[in-house]
Amino acid sequence: xxxxxxxxxSPRPHxxxxxxxxxxxxxxxxxxxxxxxADASGNSSSExxxxxxxxxxxxxxxxxxxxxxxxxYFNFDNLQYAYGRYHCYLCFQVEREVNGSLVHVDMxxxxxxxxxxxxxxxxxxxxxxxxxxxxxxxxxxxWFMSWSPCSQCxxxxxxxxKKHSNVNLSIFAAxxxxxxxxxxxxxxxxxxxxxxxxxxxxxxxxLYCWNNFVRHGGMRFIPWKGINKNYWILVTTLExxxx
DNA sequence: ATTTTCAACT
Ligand SMILES: [Zn+2]
Numbered sequence: 001x002x003x004x005x006x007x008x009x010s011p012r013p014h015x016x017x018x019x020x021x022x023x024x025x026x027x028x029x030x031x032x033x034x035x036x037x038a039d040a041s042g043n044s045s046s047e048x049x050x051x052x053x054x055x056x057x058x059x060x061x062x063x064x065x066x067x068x069x070x071x072x073y074f075n076f077d078n079l080q081y082a083y084g085r086y087h088c089y090l091c092f093q094v095e096r097e098v099n100g101s102l103v104h105v106d107m108x109x110x111x112x113x114x115x116x117x118x119x120x121x122x123x124x125x126x127x128x129x130x131x132x133x134x135x136x137x138x139x140x141x142x143w144f145m146s147w148s149p150c151s152q153c154x155x156x157x158x159x160x161x162k163k164h165s166n167v168n169l170s171i172f173a174a175x176x177x178x179x180x181x182x183x184x185x186x187x188x189x190x191x192x193x194x195x196x197x198x199x200x201x202x203x204x205x206x207l208y209c210w211n212n213f214v215r216h217g218g219m220r221f222i223p224w225k226g227i228n229k230n231y232w233i234l235v236t237t238l239e240x241x242x243x
Numbered sequence: 244a245t246t247t248t249c250a251a252c253t
Binding site: 025079080081082083084085086087088089090111112113114115118119120121122145146147149150153175176177178179180 | 244245246247248249250251
């Protein structure tokens with residue numbers, strides 16, 4: 001019943017994460033893999049130990065290669081009142097430095113699977129990336145997200161980057177997730193302070209995603225009404241959050 | 244103009 005990569009015979013709930021669902025934060029896994037021998041001594045760490053990589057509790061999952069055009073248009077629409085966007089999509093690009101220039105490594109798309117393990121896309125990426133990244137390479141990672149990160153994921157990403165100084169991250173968000181929430185705002189500031197480029201997706205970013213992550217079958221990208229006006233509203237909001 | 248949002252519900 002356990003995943004293939006869990007050496008533990010009987011997974012038990014993560015000690016520091018609530019079992020309940022429904023939070024807008026990434027409320028943690030419903031099953032635990034990895035971390036099995038780490039805390040077997042009964043030495044329960046304090047409640048919100050920031051040094052714990054909770055993404056390690058999620059089994060690595062492979063990304064998708066492509067988005068369908070209608071999925072992209074619906075989920076990356078940067079409209080102000082984004083009703084019904086109940087999922088988050090993350091298009092990523094990983095490059096590495098070779099003699100001072102960037103070489104393509106991989107790209108793909110993650111979407112959270114709430115029915116599966118409730119893993120937010122940010123942690124899906126970290127779980128997947130952590131499984132194969134080399135400490136001897138310098139990586140440049142770019143995220144194009146339909147929603148900006150929640151506060152808990154922001155903390156996790158910041159911790160990850162502090163412990164992996166060979167990884168550089170840029171985040172471009174189509175929309176700002178719960179931007180009036182002080183904890184969300186703090187999470188975005190934490191990312192910036194950690195060296196992450198945090199920005200709003202512009203026309204050229206949408207076009208780039210269309211060309212590289214959408215199964216467009218030769219169709220041209222047709223921008224939606226208000227794409228630029230919405231961008232400027234979001235940029236203003238983000239600048240106020242980041243100071 | 245609205246006040247949504249990495250669901251939850253059948
Ligand atoms: Zn999250």
